[in-house]
Amino acid sequence: EAGVTQFPSHSVIEKGQTVTLRCDPISGHDNLYWYRRVMGKEIKFLLHFVKESKQDESGMPNNRFLAERTGGTYSTLKVQPAELEDSGVYFCASSRGLVETQYFGPGTRLLVL
C-alpha cells in the first residue's frame, strides 16, 4: 500500500509569489489533514477534510491560504501571496476513520525569501 505522498518536496519562492502544495492520501482514506511546522515550533494543525468537505479549518492562519480536495481524493494547499512567515514544513496526513491512525507524508519544505 502506497503511503501519503506530497509534492513538491521543496519549494523556494519570493515573497508575494504563489505556491501550490499537493497531497495524495492513502487510497481509501476519507480523512485528510494539513499540518505545518515553522522553524523552532511544534507541528500545528491547519485543516481537516472529510472526503471533499472541509470539516475544520480553524488552524488556517489567514485568507492567503486556500485548501481544496477535489473529488475527495488529492488535496492542494495554495498560499497566495506568500509571506516570509509562511516558511516551514507542510505535512499532510490521512486516516481511514476519524479516530484511526493518522499517516503522515514526508512534507513539503517551503522557503519564502
Place this chain on the structure above:
Amino acid sequence: QKEVEQNSGPLSVPEGAIASLNCTYSDRGSQSFFWYRQYSGKSPELIMSIYSNGDKEDGRFTAQLNKASQYVSLLIRDSQPSDSATYLCAVPWMDSSYKLIFGSGTRLLVRP
C-alpha cells in the same frame, strides 16, 4: 488552549542504555496519546499509542500513562544508534476533527 509539553533535548544516551522521554499535557479530558518518531527530513511515524493508565509494551518500547499527573512517557530499552531521531508526543483534540496537538519533540541521540 490545549498544550503538550516536551523537553527539546537533545537527550544523549549510550548504546544499550534506556532512553526515557517525557511529555505533559494540559487537557484533563484527553483520552488518547501517541508517540511519533521522526527521522531528519522524513515523515512522522506512529510508534506507540496508549489509552489507559499504566504501561504498554511493544518490543523495546514501553509507553507509560498517568492521567492523574497528566503525564505520558516513552521508554526505549537497549537503545540503538538507529533510534536516534526526534520523538513527538501527540494528543488528539476530541472534537469533530480529531486533530493532533503536538509537543515540540525531543531529539534523542544514541552514542555507539
